[in-house]
Amino acid sequence: MAVLNFPEFSPSDKNAWEQRADKELKGRLKTLSDWTIGADLHLEPYVTRSEIAPEKMASMQACQKKTPGWQNLPMVKFSEPRATNAAMKHALENGADAIMLDLGNASIAHCEFPKLLHGIRLSDTAIYFQTQENATDVFKEISKNAGYYLKGGIAFDPVAHQMRTGKSIGNSIDAIISVLNQSRNMREFRAYMVEGHLFHNNGATPVQELAMLISATVNYLDLLTDRGISPLTAFNRALFSISIGTNFLSEIAKLRAFRFLLRKVSNAYQLPAELCTPFIQAQTSTFNDAASEPYTNMIRSASEAMSAVMGGCNALTVRPYDESANKQSDFSARIARNVSSILAHESALTYVADPAAGSYMLEKMSLDMAARAWELFLEMEESGGSEASVLTASKP
Numbered sequence: 001m002a003v004l005n006f007p008e009f010s011p012s013d014k015n016a017w018e019q020r021a022d023k024e025l026k027g028r029l030k031t032l033s034d035w036t037i038g039a040d041l042h043l044e045p046y047v048t049r050s051e052i053a054p055e056k057m058a059s060m061q062a063c064q065k066k067t068p069g070w071q072n073l074p075m076v077k078f079s080e081p082r083a084t085n086a087a088m089k090h091a092l093e094n095g096a097d098a099i100m101l102d103l104g105n106a107s108i109a110h111c112e113f114p115k116l117l118h119g120i121r122l123s124d125t126a127i128y129f130q131t132q133e134n135a136t137d138v139f140k141e142i143s144k145n146a147g148y149y150l151k152g153g154i155a156f157d158p159v160a161h162q163m164r165t166g167k168s169i170g171n172s173i174d175a176i177i178s179v180l181n182q183s184r185n186m187r188e189f190r191a192y193m194v195e196g197h198l199f200h201n202n203g204a205t206p207v208q209e210l211a212m213l214i215s216a217t218v219n220y221l222d223l224l225t226d227r228g229i230s231p232l233t234a235f236n237r238a239l240f241s242i243s244i245g246t247n248f249l250s251e252i253a254k255l256r257a258f259r260f261l262l263r264k265v266s267n268a269y270q271l272p273a274e275l276c277t278p279f280i281q282a283q284t285s286t287f288n289d290a291a292s293e294p295y296t297n298m299i300r301s302a303s304e305a306m307s308a309v310m311g312g313c314n315a316l317t318v319r320p321y322d323e324s325a326n327k328q329s330d331f332s333a334r335i336a337r338n339v340s341s342i343l344a345h346e347s348a349l350t351y352v353a354d355p356a357a358g359s360y361m362l363e364k365m366s367l368d369m370a371a372r373a374w375e376l377f378l379e380m381e382e383s384g385g386s387e388a389s390v391l392t393a394s395k396p
Contacts, residue, residue, distance in 0.1 A: 013048075013050065014048045014050060014051070017046075017048060021046075032045040032046075033045060035249075035250075035361075035365070037205065037206055037207070037247070037250045037365075037369070038205025038206060038208070039205065040205055040207045040208070040372055040376075041205070041206070041207055041368060041369055041372055043361075043364060043365060043368065047360040047361045047363075047364045048360060049360055051360070051364060052360060052363055052364050052367070056367055057363045057367075059260075060256065060260055060363060060366050060367055060370075061354060061357050061363075062263075063256075063259045063260045063262070063263040064256060064259055064312050064353065064354040064357065065259070065312040065353050065354065066353055067353055068349075068350050068351055068352055069344070069350045070308075070313055070315055070316050070340075070344070070350075071097040071314065071315035071316070072095055072096050072097045072098075072316060072337060072340040072341060073099070073100050073126075073128070073315040073316060073317045074091050074096050074099065074100065074317060074318070074333065074336060074337050075100045075102055075283075075317055075319065076088050076091060076099050076100070076101050076102065077102045077104065077328075078101065078102060078103045078104055078106050078111065078116075081111060081112040081113075081115035081116040082115055084101070084116055085115060085116055085117065085119070085120070088101065088120060088127075089119065089120065091337060092120075092125060094334065094337060095337040095338065095340070095341045096337055097126075098125060098127065098128070098151075098152065098315065099125070099126075099127050099128070099152075100128045100130060100155065100281075100317055101127055101128065101129050101130060102130045103129060103130060103131040103133070105132070106131075107133070108133055108137055108138065108141055111141070113141040113144070114144075117142065121146075121147075122142060122146045122147075122150045122151060122152060123146060123147045123149050123150060123151065124151070125151065125152075126151035126152040126188065127142075127151075127152040128153050128154075128155040128239065128281075129142065129152070129153070129154055129155060130155040130156065131154065131155075131156055132156060132161065134171070134172075134175050135156065135172070135176055135178070135179050135191065135192070136174075136175040136178040136179060137175075138154055139154065139178075139179045139182060143182075148185075149185070149186055149188075150186050150189045151186075151188040151189060152188075152189060152190070153189050153190030153191060153193075153237075153239050154176075154179060154190070154191055154192060154193070155190075155193045155239055155241065156172075156192065156193055157192065157193040157194055157195045157216075157241075158172035158173070158176075158192075159216060159219060159220070160194075160195050160197075160216070163198060164198055173223050173224070173227070176191050176192045176224065177224065177227050177228075177229060179191040179192075180224070180229055180233060180234070180237060181229075183237075184233075187236070189237070190237055190238060190239035190279060191238075192220065192237075192238055192239070193238070193239040193240075193241050194213065194216050194217050194220060194238050194239070194240050194241070195240075195241040195242075196209050196212065196213045196241065196242045196243060197241065197242075197243045199212045199213075200242075200243035200245065200285060200287060201243065201285075201286065201287050203287075206247075206250055206251070206253070206254040206257075206369060206373075207369060207372045207373045207376060208373075208376065209242070209254065210254065210257055210258055210261060210369065210370070210377075211373045211374075211376035211377040211380060212380075213240070213242070213258065213261075214261050214262075214373065214374070214377045215377055215380050215381065217238070217240075217262070217265055218265060218381075220234065220238065221234050221235065221265070221269065225269075231269040231270075232271050232272075232275060232276070235265075235266055235271060235276060235278070236275075236276065236277050236278070238279070239279060239281060240258070240262075240278060240279065240280045240281065241280075241281045241283065242254075242258065242280060242281070242282050242283070242313075243282075243283055243284075243285045243286075243287070244282050244283065244284055244285055244304040244305075244307050244308045244311075245285045245287065245288070246285070246288055246300050246303055246304060248303055248306070248307050249307075249361065249362060249365065250365060250369075251304065251307035251308070252307045252310045252311040252356050252362060253311070253365035253366040253369050254311065254369060255280065255282065255307075255308065255311025255312055255313060256311055256312060256354075256356060256362070256366040257366045257367075257369040257370035257373065258280065259278065259280070259312060260366065260367075260370045261370055261373060261374060261377075262276075262278045263276070264374065279314045280312070280313050280314050280315075281313065281314065281315040281316075281317060282308035282309075282311070282313035282315070282316055282317070283308075283316075283318075283319060284300070284301040284304040284305060284308075284317070284318050284319045285300075285304055286319060286323070286324060288300060289319075289323070289324035290324065294321045294322040294324075294327075294332075295321065297321040297323075298321040298335065301318050301319060301321060301336070301339060302339050304318075305339050305340060305343060306343060306349075309340075309343055309344075309349050309355075310349065310355045310356055312353070312354060312356075316340050316343075318336040318339045318340055319336065320332035320333050320335070320336045321335065321336070
């Protein structure tokens with residue numbers, strides 16, 4: 001690549017930029033607000049190259065996704081087998097690449113998997129089954145007559161479910177181990193989920209979300225490796241699921257920081273970086289959705305979706321704009337799918353793996369967010385981990 005030099009322009013330091021900016025703002029430069037991301041992270045309103053060590057910026061970029069693009073992963077809620085099958089096929093024929101299937105409280109018998117999955121080849125199409133049923137039983141049903149290779153996974157986080165409901169995880173870890181052993185050669189099948197929605201929807205800051213997610217990841221790695229699962233298998237076969245909020249830049253930084261922190265975890269387990277392939281599903285937030293103003297939710301979700309793909313998600317779930325009012329329609333589901341399709345096909349974001357790379361503000365925000373989250377994670381570990389921290393915080 002050729003480098004153009006313009007000798008008439010001398011290099012400018014931050015002081016020169018400040019003087020020029022103050023002139024343009026007519027002396028009001030000092031009135032610009034700092035970037036405040038929760039109570040635990042503050043940055044100056046702008047950042048220059050001199051404020052970021054090149055090696056730190058390179059280390060952040062080295063952890064990011066290497067392949068451009070993402071799965072358009074809409075949510076389909078189970079109603080009855082044939083109707084749900086038709087809804088999934090319709091979504092796949094109209095922009096979806098994969099499906100997040102919310103089975104709700106439906107039992108395995110009620111799902112009638114042969115009817116539910118009729119005409120859908122799980123070796124070709126990734127279906128993520130969001131369920132509270134025993135993972136072993138679900139895997140047994142979906143693997144019948146499905147060939148030797150499945151895509152998708154079981155989208156259930158038993159530890160987060162215990163935090164949310166107070167119900168014991170019971171034999172859920174045994175079930176995850178069973179599925180991991182049975183799907184040993186299925187590299188695109190995720191046997192369990194590590195989700196941050198619980199923390200996001202309870203008002204956690206991005207730093208707190210990241211710390212809790214990393215703590216939960218380490219908890220699962222310890223539980224699974226203690227039972228004979230290899231650290232690389234336990235790491236690569238998780239589905240990391242994160243809510244993306246409306247703060248555009250900080251949510252981009254949150255995803256980039258998360259990949260950086262996952263690299264620190266994989267390094268701690270002495271895993272080869274080139275073999276670690278964390279899979280991150282991002283979904284638009286429901287935390288700020290308004291039931292009375294559903295069209296405003298459409299604008300919010302578009303901004304959140306752009307943050308998700310610029311932050312480097314592997315799969316994107318856009319929630320329908322009228323979901324919070326329990327009025328979801330075919331039209332709102334179509335609009336949700338189309339948000340991802342427009343970003344993919346009309347914005348050129350599928351041509352670049354890490355669009356945020358090189359932005360001094362986003363690089364510094366990602367690095368500072370990761371550093372604060374790691375500090376909080378270490379504090380939590382000293383206190384007993386994520387579960388103990390949540391229980392302590394919930395006491396009056």
